[in-house]
Amino acid sequence: MVQLGDRLDHVLGRRAADPLETAFGLVTVEDLLRHYPFRYVTQGQELARKDPDDGERITVVGTVSKADLVPMKARKGHMLKVVLTCDGQNVSATFFNGHKVRHNITVGSRAMFSGTVKWFRTSWSLNHPGYLMLEGDEDDLVGRPHGGGELAGMARGATDSSGAVNMSMLSLPFLPMYAATREVESWTFLRCVRQVLDQLDPVEDPLPETVRAEHALMSLDDALRVVHFPESEDDIENARYRLRFDEATALQLVLAERRHSVAVRTAPACPRATDGVAAAFDEVLPFELTDGQKEVAEEIESDLSRTRPMSRLLQGEVGSGKTIVALRAMLQVVDAGLQCALLAPTEVLATQHHRSITRQLGALATAGELGAPDRATRVVLLTGSMSTAAKRAALLSIVTGDAGIVIGTHALIQSTVSFFDLGMVVVDEQHRFGVEQRDALRAKAREGVSPHLLVMTATPIPRTIAMTTLGDLETSTLRELPRGRAPIRTSVVPAQHRPAWVERAWSRISEEVAAGRQAYVVCSRIGDEKPEDLGKDTPDTASAVDVYESLSAGALANLRVGLLHGRLPTEEKDEVMSAFNDGDIDVLVCTTVVEVGVDVPNATVMVIVDADRFGVSQLHQLRGRIGRGGHQGLCILLTELAPGTPTYARLDAVAATTDGFELAVLDLRQRREGDVLGAAQSGTTTTLRLLSLLDHLDIITAAQTFARDVVDRDPGLVEHPGLAAMMRSAVDVTRVSYLDKS
Template sequence: MIEAALSDALSEVLGPKPAEKLETLGVSTVGELLRYTPRRYVRRGRASDHTRPEPGEWLTIVGRITRSDLIQMRSRRGQFLKVTVTDDHEVYEASFFNPRFIKNQLRPGARVMMAGTVKYFRDQIQLSHPEWMILPDGEPEVEHVVGSKMLTEIYAVEEEIGREHGGHPLAAMFDRDILPLYPATKQVQTWEILGAVRRVLDHCPPIPDALTEQQRVERGLISTDEAIRKIHLPETEDDVKVASYRLKFDEALAIQTVLAQRRIAGRADAAPPCPHVPGGLEDKLRERLPFQLTEGQLTVGEELGEDLARAQPMSRLLQGEVGSGKTLVSLLAMLRVVDNGHQCAILAPTEVLAAQHHRTMKKMLGDLAEGGELTAAEGATRIALLTGSMKTKGRRETLLDVVTGNAGIVVGTHALLEEKVEFFDLGLVVVDEQHRFGVEQRDVLRSRGRDGRVPHFLVMTATPIPRTVAMTAFGDLETSVLRELPRGRQPIMTSVVPMSRQNWVDRVWSRANEEIDAGRQVYVVCSRIGDDDPEPQSGPEEEKGPKTRSVIEQYEALVSGPFAHRRVEMLHGRMAPDEKNAIMDAFGRGEVDVLVSTTVIEVGVDVPNATTMVIVDADRFGVSQLHQLRGRVGRGRHAGLCLLMTNAKDVSQSMQRLRAVAASNDGFELARVDLEQRREGDLLGSLQSGQNSSLRFLSLLEDVEIIEDARGLAEEVVSEDLTLLDHSPLADLVDGILVPHKIKYLDKS
């Protein structure tokens, strides 16, 4: 075999058939294979270091049989073999049907490898008829192995290839103190991956390092080449530790390099400077406000004002508590841009939220938003709404207002991103609930400025983000935080209600009726619309409770039961937009007592008279989502009440989440709880265009010092060499970890 470069296709190095198999794992080059690292390791006589697998996952285990029993089947004639295997950490049960041949092979004491799909029964991991192989046990020169067809064929092929190419025979691998196990599938077994990795490593020259020797020594890091070799074929526990630490730093450096490129490239762009205009719309709205802005709102307003006054585009993330007044702060910023003769666009993820923003802003501004009408105040602008479901005539009129500049503020959904939407002079883009949009989507509006100028850019989210995550997932943006709630915001009391206790459920509905009798209104939120919707997942498979209640089922049960004498309406995403808006308007006017809804009311909906939020099957929602929903109540003169109804078991992760929500109204604390229970790859949607994360070592929550160090180093390199022409090992590192198609958006910077 010739020397293999990182960019070489695996088909050239391993041959077409093995390469075709590995491509099903998303691995097609030498570099991608070497970064496809083991998920865990099995150590001789020691516990394997892994968390419990998910149901449905393809699992490979290496262990010793401790028990083997032939059991008579109850439902039909015949026997099955039940084998218990332990890897000194976990106990597994494997069942084999028609076991005439294998019963003499799978005996207690045998060392085995098994691979199959995970199921759980009474918290016991089950593998039904898995692939299996008896492993050499201190006899590396074994010529023939016994096992199921798939694994023994793989073994024979790998042994032959190993001998042909002068590598280590696979049998010798099983005698190692530490065995790597890879994320595998039924099509590609862990030992096929290991065999491919060994062949590539045997013929791969040293991998160029993104760090100089001095930079490595200062940080106590081994080289990337040494780390890659040790992570796949460790000799000691320390090998795994030092290799993981270096690869963790590499991942942080790759991400921070991309973000530094975005930041620095953005500094070269020109934006329309928008200083404060005395006596303009911004000042007029401030004079009309019936309350004082909070200290936090004033501080954030000043930060936005300083950014807007510059000739470089603002790139800022505004995160804040539910109800902290982000909409008002962003509106004042938009009016400053309008005062300077430019337009603003606010992008919302749903039509309900877009319509709510449109209503709220028009209400706040009054005759200041009636530009072109007889009743308009002097210098008034116009606020337009653009959604995908608008009728042709209304859509045409809105597009005309946008292209002529008559509309100073344009509120819209994804419809704003369409090519036919042309702005007269776009000066500011505001994206609400950024996590609903990918990088490419937000960049579409950045390209709509006039005369080659880039609009200022503000991202808003009511889902608080820990600092390390903000520094990574939004590392190309400056951050402003609103923690303080406006004066007069009422407290919200939250309680968990077990649905298994009917008297508690009855009390929920009677308590809601008491609020309605007092002249107030109630939300009831469900996790799905109807019977044809899949059951929502928010927790381990084994925690699944009874089937969830849909909006349609809950609505019918309430109108024929506890709310039979009330004005009840239903709201969900499949309804016509006009119907949804009419129902929300009626609820806002107090003409509806109870709104039974999906999460379309999750953000932005503001009905001060709504005081009670009942969330059915609350365990099917994430922590931050529950906090968002809860923020819809307590927005008026009366205290809020949130009741979390659940079938979750008393001792379960789901119940822990619900109790955390009930115990705290601090969105920043709850965000951390939420993120600790979620895959961190989800956090990188904004960086990686919604693709799955390729991070295997870096923890965005825990590794703050590594991320900060990598950020400083990346800034230093990129400020001198934006395109990394003189730092090709770093460019290769970025490509290797983030994969080129995931960072295409850099071309637009």
């Protein structure tokens, strides 16, 4: 007999198994059985009445009484007009590739037709149905099936080793259809799956019977069989429900294991001090925290006070004030005599964080300087492009403990960086970092100590996504904007159809600058790319360099226009960003280097050129750079596309709402969920086949509850080898540390 772990080449033979491995990477019996049908073909009903309904799918068996090749009227070529006599009725069928089928469909032969009824005036027929030529009065098939369409494919899939066709396969109420290639067609899977299931031993169920009963789950053995050969629609749904539950459970087990491993580590307790730098900062804070900020701050304060490492995700709308919450948390850790590291994805963002945090702290960031307050700390920046002298000075202050807050890019992870006593890690824009990077920074704490962890994102994550991709983290959410901040107005401008509106966009920028404010113009590419870096469609888009030159000499010639992109030298980037911060540049033409973290409260207008080239979440992020002061923000989305196209509709959806959570769901649905657990960001190979991270909240919630409970009772799943195997089958746990959003 056969078991799930057996190799397919041992069960099916090399000739059948090799193409499955080459085309789909299927090696074992379980691999094949988990290549689920993506849809099912319902067999047409037998002709039960003389005049079936238009659109009804029927299957008929009879004798060909007429087969005439006639020329087509509207175009070149011939069609084959066939009459099939069955049960005393005549069924007409038309084949448009007449010359190709005329040698198979001959008068007097027996045939099976399956197709959709099409009425024309007072008569009906089947247009280009699937067909299968039968042999003898018993309607048997021996040897290679002759026919076309799905029926012929089904017959090929129902052929056994002797060359005979199992006709019972063609009478199945739901025929499975599989993802296939030219070399491995769907019917090949049909034949291979049937062969494997005929030999498969009963599959041992990894889920406890109590869990199956609680959630009304069929057994795994039944699910793996029924999903391929269901008898009813209920069978399909019940089998898929069980297999979805398994997929959700496998992922939740990975996250529960990680959550448990962190929980048993020791972290430095950092209770809030009443007379430290954190309290001093609160005294000089020029504004009152929102209710949401206060609530999240209390959660984080409580976490930091414990000896169990905090592992928390702080998510919130663009401009909701996540950074100030994170800064207060870092100061709480500094008061405990420990250091904090803030990891940012880009040098622009790291520099911006360093500048803004230093400015917010004021004298409280001048520790070691003459006249510094007793309760002050020191904020240090470390990036890869800093001069050797500056880098050496930063490294020295980090290793001696003089730097309480260290802000940097990937440079913080380098082996040359040593912390005196790291107590907390903050990761900004967490989706920009992979597993290894986050953990490499945490590993820089003293031996035996696990730093507290706070990861932040301004890309809102729907609840099911957060539960499935960040289930090892507790989640805090900021939804409200700081007081006095008006929602941003967004308009879509079809540049080709409304050129006057484009000119009006530049005029609006001039008006805002005249009122003392600033603007961004964002482009999808730089403009100095090498020819081999450009896709075939890229030259049609406007580059930042070209737009900068055009606006500087044209529509915005009377304004101070600056240029910023990722390939500028670091010093030049810093100069441009500082000039924009200081108000010495009116309009900043840039790429997405300003997508996250850049905070210039005086900027009120953003024009995004070729907006259709950006994703939904990216547009929302970019839009969040404006309106951060007390003035109304205006975002203009320029596109060469015409209204009515799907992509234009996507831009309209962005313009219609500023709710980042609503847009996140829209973005994920359009990008498809294969991107959600992308290996590029997570370092993870996943095989979600049936589970929808957006649609199956009930399953994910139930799976999370079960997974956390079983891991709490049995860390490592030593007593549950079946669950451990199920987890490994769904996720490559040798490379997983945590699952991230792409």
